[in-house]
Amino acid sequence: MIAFESVEFVYPSGVKALDGVSLRIGDGEVVALMGENGAGKTTLLKHLNGLLKPTSGRVLVDGVDTRKATVAQLARTVGLVFQNAEDMFFSSSVWEEAAFALRNFGYSERVVERRVDWALKFMELEKYSDASPFMLSGGEKKRLALAVILAWSPKVIALDEPTTGQDQLQKEKLLQMIKLLREQGRTIIISTHDVEFAAQLKPRVILMRRGRIVADGEADEIFLDEELLRSCNLLPPQIVSLTKRLGFLGIKPSLKHPREVADEIIDRLEGLSCKT
Amino acid sequence: MATLLQGLQFQPGASVIHRLDPRVKLLISTTLLITSLLYLEVAVTSLVIAVELILSAISGTAKRWAKTVYGALPLVILIFLMNYLVRSFSEGSYCDPSIIYVSFATAYRLIAFLASFSIFFLTTTPEELGMTLTKLRIPYTYSFAFISAIRFTPILAEELQTIMDAQRSRGLELDRGNPIKRVRRYIPVLVPLIVNALRRSYELAEAMEVKCFGASEKRTFLRELRMKPRDYAGLAAALLSLALAIYARFFLELNLP
Numbered sequence: 001m002i003a004f005e006s007v008e009f010v011y012p013s014g015v016k017a018l019d020g021v022s023l024r025i026g027d028g029e030v031v032a033l034m035g036e037n038g039a040g041k042t043t044l045l046k047h048l049n050g051l052l053k054p055t056s057g058r059v060l061v062d063g064v065d066t067r068k069a070t071v072a073q074l075a076r077t078v079g080l081v082f083q084n085a086e087d088m089f090f091s092s093s094v095w096e097e098a099a100f101a102l103r104n105f106g107y108s109e110r111v112v113e114r115r116v117d118w119a120l121k122f123m124e125l126e127k128y129s130d131a132s133p134f135m136l137s138g139g140e141k142k143r144l145a146l147a148v149i150l151a152w153s154p155k156v157i158a159l160d161e162p163t164t165g166q167d168q169l170q171k172e173k174l175l176q177m178i179k180l181l182r183e184q185g186r187t188i189i190i191s192t193h194d195v196e197f198a199a200q201l202k203p204r205v206i207l208m209r210r211g212r213i214v215a216d217g218e219a220d221e222i223f224l225d226e227e228l229l230r231s232c233n234l235l236p237p238q239i240v241s242l243t244k245r246l247g248f249l250g251i252k253p254s255l256k257h258p259r260e261v262a263d264e265i266i267d268r269l270e271g272l273s274c275k276t
Numbered sequence: 277m278a279t280l281l282q283g284l285q286f287q288p289g290a291s292v293i294h295r296l297d298p299r300v301k302l303l304i305s306t307t308l309l310i311t312s313l314l315y316l317e318v319a320v321t322s323l324v325i326a327v328e329l330i331l332s333a334i335s336g337t338a339k340r341w342a343k344t345v346y347g348a349l350p351l352v353i354l355i356f357l358m359n360y361l362v363r364s365f366s367e368g369s370y371c372d373p374s375i376i377y378v379s380f381a382t383a384y385r386l387i388a389f390l391a392s393f394s395i396f397f398l399t400t401t402p403e404e405l406g407m408t409l410t411k412l413r414i415p416y417t418y419s420f421a422f423i424s425a426i427r428f429t430p431i432l433a434e435e436l437q438t439i440m441d442a443q444r445s446r447g448l449e450l451d452r453g454n455p456i457k458r459v460r461r462y463i464p465v466l467v468p469l470i471v472n473a474l475r476r477s478y479e480l481a482e483a484m485e486v487k488c489f490g491a492s493e494k495r496t497f498l499r500e501l502r503m504k505p506r507d508y509a510g511l512a513a514a515l516l517s518l519a520l521a522i523y524a525r526f527f528l529e530l531n532l533p
Binding site (some may be wrong): 036046049051071072075076079082084086087088089090100101104105134148152208235 | 338439445447464471
């Protein structure tokens, strides 16, 4: 359970990045943190494991005030995957890279071995175990960045812009993995402005603008509210625009899978052709 | 370290100092630097620091200038301690006031020394810096390298912060354990930093080649440097102070450490 209580955060430069943020995220929730660049998404994520401490207000992670714990302590609960995977790689092999955090946390070599093997397998990277992390492709690097965090199996996983620079296939893979993690009961918090990607997870959506939360609700609600999305410089998912225009067929605007919508259209059209 | 480097970062402004010809500013900073090196007198060093403070206050960069001084403090304290210990050890006496005075003066002088050029860097755009170096007949390839180094410093500092954040999120504790272990702990921070810097330099080289860098022998500038009456006044003041400082030091023998 994560709780933000009227959190304000001001950077040393004087920029106020969080301005009275209050929110609760329960165990096992999937949350998409959305908003344009500079809205405060990354700043909020960095509060989850204590990299940043609130200027005023407080952040509680499983009841622990982040100001009273070290980053290393909080990181065991909250795994934060950074936007740029290259900002963390330094080891000579993919396997060593994934083992780094486990050794920092003081796990025994046997546990390290088991966990690293599991995490690399989960992220479909086991065949690169001995390769240099720098030799991986963009998508593989992203997956390794996630594997590195998964290795110690944190309860909460926070991803900062996981889809930037990823092709469709990689995004699809990432989506499947996030769905699997959700089924394991983990809390997942994703900061993104990729509406299409977020819509497929049907998450709880938190919209941010200039350091404030402007909307907080289920994907079915928020993604249908075009005006609200536009006020945060976001566009609704394509499927919403499509279903909105199909109102004359009696189809309601929704976030359904394109296949379902296609079936619905066929149904309605068949109904129409029978009548004539 | 990052705060020390902030004193090298250009801060936009429209003050008299900002509009001064960069060559004159370079001379002013050099004068302050040489003066601070010539004397080991606390009074003279104080005077140099006071002039630096006044100049940075006029240009509205006093805050940044103070940050340089603040960032230099660990180094200053280190210099003081090393001087004090080495001198005391060789003299065999540990509370000789003259040793304390000399150690203090040496460390204090370092502040004036390190902060002298931040007045130049804080008020000069990288472009002006390039023009200055070219006017001093330094080949543009070299001055470009120098300018890029300065330009990339803040980016590097920012990246260092991100990398440290990323590694701390993986349970790395940078300030734990004995000094030797601590140095080893910096490997996960330094490797990504260097790799990223190398990659960026390749990208920069490619981008420059695309823009035909070095295609013509002599580079021309959109804006040319021209001395105005104000600049001549600054030049005269700087030269006079420099002459005075050298004269007083060597001919009046004011300073006898």
